[in-house]
Amino acid sequence: MSLIRQHLIDPDICIRCNTCEETCPRQAVTHNDDNYVVDAAICRYCMDCISPCPTGAIDNWRMVSAPYTIEQQFGWDELPEERLIVTGENDGEAAGEAVEDEAAQILELAHRAEGGKAVPPFSAAHPYVNVYTRDNPLVATVTGNVRITGDGASADIHHIILDLGAAAFPVLEGQSIGIRPPGTDERGKAHRLRLYSVSSPRDGERPNHNNLALTVKRVVYERDGRPCEGVASGYLCGLRRGDTLKVTGPFGNTFLMPNHDQANIIMICTGTGAAPFRAMTERRRRRNPGAAGSLMLLFGARTPDELPYFGPLMKLPDSLIDRELVFSRLEGKPKEYVQDRMRARSADIARLLASEHTFVFVCGLKGMEQGVDEAFSAICEENDLDWPALSAAMRRNGRYHIETY
Amino acid sequence: MNFQVNYDDLIPNNVDLSSDQRLMRALEQWHPGYIDWWKAMGPDGFQEAEVYLRTAVSVDSKGWARFGYVKMPEYRWGVLLAPQVEGREIAFGEHKGEPAWQEVPGEYRAMLRRLIVIQGDTEPASVEQQRHLGATAPSLYDMRNLFQVNVEEGRHLWAMVYLLQKYFGRDGREEAAELLMRRSGDEDKPRMLAAFNAPTPDWLSFFMFTFFTDRDGKMQLESLAQSGFDPLSRSCRFMLTEEAHHMFVGESGVSRTIQRTCEAMKEAGIEDPYDVDAIRALGVIDLPTLQRKANLHLSATLDLFGSEISTNAANAFNAGLKGRYQETKIDDDHQLRDSVYEVLKPGENGFETEDVPALTALNARLRDDYVDDCAKGVGRWNKVIARTGIDFEITLPHVAFNRGIGLFSDCHASPAGEPLSHAEWEAAKSAWLPSSGDVEFIHSLMKPERRPGRYAAWIAPPKVGIDGKPGDFEYVKIA
Numbered sequence: 099m100s101l102i103r104q105h106l107i108d109p110d111i112c113i114r115c116n117t118c119e120e121t122c123p124r125q126a127v128t129h130n131d132d133n134y135v136v137d138a139a140i141c142r143y144c145m146d147c148i149s150p151c152p153t154g155a156i157d158n159w160r161m162v163s164a165p166y167t168i169e170q171q172f173g174w175d176e177l178p179e180e181r182l183i184v185t186g187e188n189d190g191e192a193a194g195e196a197v198e199d200e201a202a203q204i205l206e207l208a209h210r211a212e213g214g215k216a217v218p219p220f221s222a223a224h225p226y227v228n229v230y231t232r233d234n235p236l237v238a239t240v241t242g243n244v245r246i247t248g249d250g251a252s253a254d255i256h257h258i259i260l261d262l263g264a265a266a267f268p269v270l271e272g273q274s275i276g277i278r279p280p281g282t283d284e285r286g287k288a289h290r291l292r293l294y295s296v297s298s299p300r301d302g303e304r305p306n307h308n309n310l311a312l313t314v315k316r317v318v319y320e321r322d323g324r325p326c327e328g329v330a331s332g333y334l335c336g337l338r339r340g341d342t343l344k345v346t347g348p349f350g351n352t353f354l355m356p357n358h359d360q361a362n363i364i365m366i367c368t369g370t371g372a373a374p375f376r377a378m379t380e381r382r383r384r385r386n387p388g389a390a391g392s393l394m395l396l397f398g399a400r401t402p403d404e405l406p407y408f409g410p411l412m413k414l415p416d417s418l419i420d421r422e423l424v425f426s427r428l429e430g431k432p433k434e435y436v437q438d439r440m441r442a443r444s445a446d447i448a449r450l451l452a453s454e455h456t457f458v459f460v461c462g463l464k465g466m467e468q469g470v471d472e473a474f475s476a477i478c479e480e481n482d483l484d485w486p487a488l489s490a491a492m493r494r495n496g497r498y499h500i501e502t503y
Numbered sequence: 504m505n506f507q508v509n510y511d512d513l514i515p516n517n518v519d520l521s522s523d524q525r526l527m528r529a530l531e532q533w534h535p536g537y538i539d540w541w542k543a544m545g546p547d548g549f550q551e552a553e554v555y556l557r558t559a560v561s562v563d564s565k566g567w568a569r570f571g572y573v574k575m576p577e578y579r580w581g582v583l584l585a586p587q588v589e590g591r592e593i594a595f596g597e598h599k600g601e602p603a604w605q606e607v608p609g610e611y612r613a614m615l616r617r618l619i620v621i622q623g624d625t626e627p628a629s630v631e632q633q634r635h636l637g638a639t640a641p642s643l644y645d646m647r648n649l650f651q652v653n654v655e656e657g658r659h660l661w662a663m664v665y666l667l668q669k670y671f672g673r674d675g676r677e678e679a680a681e682l683l684m685r686r687s688g689d690e691d692k693p694r695m696l697a698a699f700n701a702p703t704p705d706w707l708s709f710f711m712f713t714f715f716t717d718r719d720g721k722m723q724l725e726s727l728a729q730s731g732f733d734p735l736s737r738s739c740r741f742m743l744t745e746e747a748h749h750m751f752v753g754e755s756g757v758s759r760t761i762q763r764t765c766e767a768m769k770e771a772g773i774e775d776p777y778d779v780d781a782i783r784a785l786g787v788i789d790l791p792t793l794q795r796k797a798n799l800h801l802s803a804t805l806d807l808f809g810s811e812i813s814t815n816a817a818n819a820f821n822a823g824l825k826g827r828y829q830e831t832k833i834d835d836d837h838q839l840r841d842s843v844y845e846v847l848k849p850g851e852n853g854f855e856t857e858d859v860p861a862l863t864a865l866n867a868r869l870r871d872d873y874v875d876d877c878a879k880g881v882g883r884w885n886k887v888i889a890r891t892g893i894d895f896e897i898t899l900p901h902v903a904f905n906r907g908i909g910l911f912s913d914c915h916a917s918p919a920g921e922p923l924s925h926a927e928w929e930a931a932k933s934a935w936l937p938s939s940g941d942v943e944f945i946h947s948l949m950k951p952e953r954r955p956g957r958y959a960a961w962i963a964p965p966k967v968g969i970d971g972k973p974g975d976f977e978y979v980k981i982a
Contacts, residue, residue, distance in 0.1 A: 111966050113754045114879060115747035131879075149568040152748035153755070154967040175886065305971045383973055387956075415975055 103266045103308065104165045105136045105143065105158070110176040112155035118147040130172045138165035143264040143308075157306050161268050200232075200291045201276050201349045208293075208501045209352065211460075211467040217496040219356035219457055223300070226268045227351055232278075232291075235344035236265050240337045241309060248403030254316040255370060255406045256335045257297070260345065261309045269296050269310060269348040271355040271377035272459070272499075276346035279333040292330040293349060295461070295501070297373035299381035313373040313406055353459065353499045355381060361391040362456040364447065366436055366470055368398040371462030372406055374501070378459075383418055391455055393419040394447075398436040398462075400427040420446075436466070437473035447474075448481035451488060457497045464502045515581030517562055518665070529668045530582075533679055537661075540683045541576060545630055546653055549637045550576055551982035554650045555969070559583055559658075562741055570970045572980065578654045582665040585740035593731035595830050595837040596823035603733040607670045611822045615732060616671055618825060620678050621695055622723060623663030624685065626656045628699035629712075631687035635702075636709055639949035641959035645706070647969065647978035648752045652713065655745045662738045670734065697907070698803050705945050706962075707760060707788060707796060714753030714880060715800040719807045721746050722828055722873045729826025754880050755965060758887055762963040763787055765891035776895040783944060786960045790888070790895045792945070795937045797897055798918055801877065802905035810909045811846055811867035812859060820865055827865060828872040844868055847902065849914045853922045854903060866909075874899065905936065953981065 107118070107127075112134055119127040119134065126140035127147065147156050158177060160166075166178075209216055218225070230236040242259035269275065274293040283289055298311035316335045317328025337343065355378045356363065363382075365375040375395060382393060399405035405423060414421070424439045425431070440447060450456045451474070460470050471489070478485035492498035514520060514534065520527050542550060554575060559567040562583050591603040607615060630653050640646035660682060667675035685692045688700045698716055703709050724746060728739035764787040768774070773781055782789040809816070819825040820839070827833060835842060844864035845856045859867070878899055885896050901920030903911040915928035918935050952959045956975030968976055 108966075111755075113747070113751050113883075115750055117744055117747045120744075146563075150744055150747075152751040154969075154971065157971065387974055417975070 102138065102162055102165055103264065104138050104160050104162050105141050106160055106166065106171065106177060107134050107136060108155040108158050108177050109133045109174050111153050113153055115152060117150045117152065118156050121147045121150050128168065133172050133174060135168045135171035137168050159301070159306050161266060201293060201347070204291070204293050205274075205350060208503055211500040211502060212493060212498070216352040216493070216499065218352045218354045219361070219496045221356045221358035221361060222354035223270055223357060225270050225273060225348065225351045225354060227347070227349055229267060229348065230346045232346055235346050236262065236267060237342050238262055238345050240339055240341045240343065242339065243335070243337050246406050251401065251403035253369070253400070253404040254335065255404070256314050256316070257406070258312045258314055258334060258337065259303050259309055260312065260343075261307070263308065265308070267308075267310075267348065268300070270300050271296070271381050272353040272374045273348040273350040275310070275312075275348055277330060277334065277343065279330045283329075289329055291346070295373040297376040299377050299384060301384070305384065313370045313376070315370045352496065353501050356457050358455070359386060359389050359391060360455040361389070362394070362450050362453060363391070364394045364396070364450060364456065364458045366396045366440070366458070366460045368436065368462035368466060370406060372397055374461055375459070376407055379414070379419055383414070387418055392450070394450065395419055395421040396424065396436045396439055397421065398424045398426065401425055435469065437469040440470070440473040441476060444477045444480050447477050448483060451478065451483060458492065458499065460500045460502065462502055467500050467502055515579045516583065518582050518584060520582065523669070526669050529676055530665065533664060533668070536680070536683050537580075538576060540627065541657060544627070544634060544686070545657070546575060546637045546650055547634045549650065549979070549981070550574065553980040553982070555647055555972075555976075555978045556651055556654060557970070562586065567744065575650060575654060578657070580654070580658045580661045582661060583741050584734065584737035587733065587737060591733060593823045594729060595826045596731070596821045597838070598731055598823040599837055601731075603731050603736070605733055607732065611824055612671070614819060614822060615735070615824055616667070616674065616678065618727065618819065619663050619666050619735065620682070622727065623660055623667070623682050624695045625699055625720060626660040626663065627682060628687045628694035628696075629717075630656050632699065632701070632703040633709060636706060639706065639951050641706055641962045642952050642957065642964075643955055643978040644965060644969070645756070645962075649709065650979070652749050652752055655748065658745070659742050662742055666734055666738060696807055698807050704942070705949050706756070707945050710753050710756030710760065711796050711800040712753070713749050714757055715804045715877065716807070717746065717749040717753060718876060719804050719873060721750060722869055722876070725828050726825050726869060729830040731823030754883070756962075757793070758884055759963040759965060760788055760961065761790070761793065761884055761887050763961055764790060764793075765888055765893050766963065768893060769891055774893065776893055786948065788945060788948065788961055790893075790897070792937065792941050794897050795935060795941060797881070798900045798904065799936050801900055805870060805902060806906060806908040808870040808873065808909070809866050811870065812863050812910070813866045814863060816865040817862040820862060828869055848910050849903070849922070854916070854920065870902070874902065900935070905932070
């Protein structure tokens with residue numbers, strides 16, 4: 099079954115100024131005495147109407163299996179709630195994290211430290227997976243590719259923006275997309291598939307532009323004494339504006355953002371492991387900045403220069419996020435890792451852990467989960483909490499998630 | 504077709520200004536005077552503030568709303584016309600079907616100049632009326648919206664001045680200079696229309712003004728956008744895109760005021776909208792006061808439409824200079840030789856309708872279209888009230904209520920449209936129009952709120968930010 103990204107006008111915000119109807123080159127916008135509406139059969143997502151709208155009412159989108167008719171829209175006082183659509187393809191056995199074996203294996207490995215069968219937070223949105231597959235990939239266009247680590251930094255991390263055209267690619271914070279570098283390896287076989295966590299929230303890097311962002315580090319390693327570059331990361335970091343590439347997914351159906359107002363989210367990461375947390379933080383900032391629940395980020399890097407999104411992170415208001423940026427290679431300072439800083443914030447973290455609305459996400463390099471687990475254990479000991487019992491309960495209830503590579 | 508604005512020139516434009524040296528010099532001479540006027544009469548106290556404004560970089564849909572921080576005196580006011588429509592014909596009047604004029608038709612020169620000057624005069628006038636509002640803005644968001652309205656009124660002045668200087672020679676240059684010399688409310692050199700000489704003393708008045716009075720501007724622009732004089736039509740078409748923002752500020756400003764009032768009443772357990780003292784004690788504006796403000800602003804604005812029966816309007820229509828609201832969407836001969844229009848008049852037995860030659864009733868028709876447009880917005884305000892379950896409806900007063908110009912200027916009527924004697928009117932009018940007590944109360948609420956994301960207690964936050972910005976976005980960085 100196919101999904102349509104339907105363009106809608108919020109009747110509660112619209113002032114019926116007629117600007118959109120005047121602007122639309124295809125006459126997709128029409129009105130009656132009550133409402134201005136978009137005819138899904140005519141709209142081609144040219145976006146001409148978006149910026150002239152004085153109210154922002156025009157900038158609304160819904161994933162639907164059957165579009166709302168203009169008659170339905172004429173009758174609205176406000177936009178309908180977003181419906182959760184269960185696609186037939188995701189039913190039953192096939193509803194694993196990823197139908198594609200290769201993606202499934204990668205995710206299984208990445209989530210291994212969770213132990214047992216993971217479940218998503220109860221308030222996570224329903225994820226779509228495998229909308230685009232190896233046999234039927236989506237062709238995306240690069241609209242931005244910039245280095246976001248400092249000039250002096252050894253790590254070359256890129257922020258890459260992909261435009262998805264008018265395709266329905268419903269991706270949630272925490273999900274990944276698949277990219278296979280073009281060409282073949284030394285043995286003449288197609289390259290392995292790579293998964294990249296999306297670093298933009300569900301409504302896009304720019305709200306409602308149907309784009310998404312990736313955070314990609316150029317991998318450099320030594321082989322036979324010579325420096326080599328990772329095939330996929332080198333390919334992605336080398337893409338230019340206007341280049342197209344094939345993507346698959348979305349993948350992942352447990353490492354997902356809890357959406358309820360009271361949800362506290364503890365995000366622990368290193369390097370490009372920050373990608374899903376940038377998405378979650380941005381989602382909260384856009385959608386519910388005054389939420390009752392809090393965000394806490396513990397983010398490790400060698401130096402500020404090598405910490406992706408250091409500048410934008412520093413600008414986020416304290417009311418939105420409690421952030422701890424931890425550096426292991428600061429001149430004149432002892433090495434410090436995220437688990438050290440966790441211990442330094444022991445009382446605050448313990449207070450969060452005591453709430454059943456607290457969700458922990460760990461993302462970064464394989465191995466960090468152990469240090470993080472030990473830190474939680476120590477924190478619990480200090481604060482009269484039973485970590486083994488708590489961590490088991492949290493995993494059972496979809497409140498402890500690990501994705502490490 | 505020229506979409507891109509030439510930002511290398513001193514004056515951004517999409518009219519190939521540099522190819523007309525005479526005109527460019529004239530505009531460049533006018534420009535310093537304009538900046539002086541802006542600094543002297545524009546927003547008071549915020550000339551150094553960084554304001555998150557939209558600037559048009561081209562007139563097509565992709566480029567005309569670029570957002571960024573700007574100091575207002577450095578705003579790029581320019582000359583922007585909607586794209587020329589190939590083969591456009593005059594759509595109405597005696598010249599219907601002839602190619603639209605690209606130059607001023609000699610026989611209509613004076614009439615056309617007057618239409619442009621009157622339109623042009625309202626633009627700086629409203630900036631002058633609103634210049635003290637920044638000091639009491641209920642939020643940075645609202646302050647930014649005020650300044651956006653102000654800079655765009657400034658640009659609309661530019662649009663009219665361009666037409667005067669380009670097409671009217673020395674007369675045009677003199678009129679352009681005069682536009683910078685008149686002052687709203689000045690005894691010696693007032694602005695041309697009465698409603699533009701009263702100050703806008705508080706934010707509720709500003710929202711009511713942008714809802715009611717700027718909507719008259721919209722109707723006038725809609726009519727001029729039909730003009731057979733193509734440069735005027737194209738100017739007004741682009742101005743209308745900007746005018747929509749002003750409508751938005753007014754409608755949503757009043758709507759948010761209503762929302763906050765109703766919420767506060769609910770929180771305090773007050774159901775009776777006439778329990779005014781208790782409601783005012785909550786620091787919000789009671790609904791009956793909002794009704795009186797609407798009565799005042801609608802009636803004052805109706806006067807701007809001029810006499811209902813007008814040979815001037817008929818002449819401008821016949822000449823093909825000023826059409827009707829949405830002229831091209833009306834299904835008739837567009838010449839009105841034999842048709843009639845039903846006009847309401849004071850008669851022997853109260854107000855009665857009378858068939859009047861449609862040509863002379865054009866002002867009445869535009870006013871009726873305007874009232875319909877207002878009624879839709881008021882209906883949406885009432886939905887906000889209804890949603891909270893409070894039993895109150897804001898209604899538009901009758902067109903004969905509190906009028907100073909036109910058919911009803913010599914009679915009196917209640918908001919419901921009952922004819923009244925002079926004595927009855929004098930006895931009752933204070934219940935229908937804002938009292939000095941109302942004005943004082945509103946004034947007492949006008950305390951500035953300058954923390955990002957915070958709103959004064961009498962107004963609800965907007966549902967979405969400008970340009971998709973989050974709730975605590977710093978729309979104005981005050982120097």
